[in-house]
Amino acid sequence: MDSIISSFGPMVRLMAPPQGEGGGNPIMTFLPLIAIVAIFYFLILRPQKKRQQETQKMLSAIRKGDKVVTIGGMHGIVTSVRESTVVIKVDENVKLEFNRSAISSVSSNPKEDNAKDDKEENSEETSGEAK
Numbered sequence: 046m047d048s049i050i051s052s053f054g055p056m057v058r059l060m061a062p063p064q065g066e067g068g069g070n071p072i073m074t075f076l077p078l079i080a081i082v083a084i085f086y087f088l089i090l091r092p093q094k095k096r097q098q099e100t101q102k103m104l105s106a107i108r109k110g111d112k113v114v115t116i117g118g119m120h121g122i123v124t125s126v127r128e129s130t131v132v133i134k135v136d137e138n139v140k141l142e143f144n145r146s147a148i149s150s151v152s153s154n155p156k157e158d159n160a161k162d163d164k165e166e167n168s169e170e171t172s173g174e175a176k
Contacts, residue, residue, distance in 0.1 A: 104145045107131060112152040115143055 107113070111123045113133060121133035124140060132142050 103151055104148060107145065107148065107151055113148050114150045114152075115147045116149045117147070119143075 125132035
């Protein structure tokens, strides 16, 4: 038993701080820990908080007629907006009610999208005629 304990003696002496020094500057001791906390904040916490604020802003701006995609991949058009839920028209006679938190993305009003598509088609037709 004594031989086992004595074999760990050199390791214990290596892990102990040198006897001549008083432990060094306490600021330098905690500097790596402070750096790790700062890196953790700027790389993980701050971007996550920013994403949450953008998502909350998007969900609060949902209006009737917006095209939405749910977190399950369901595409539809908002027909009714309530305090915590949204009714989405998925097909002609199919309306589904979702929590606002189930909305993953919102695009602009489909009427505006159709108007943009019509303008693009008209500009392509006129440029084709000019050739």
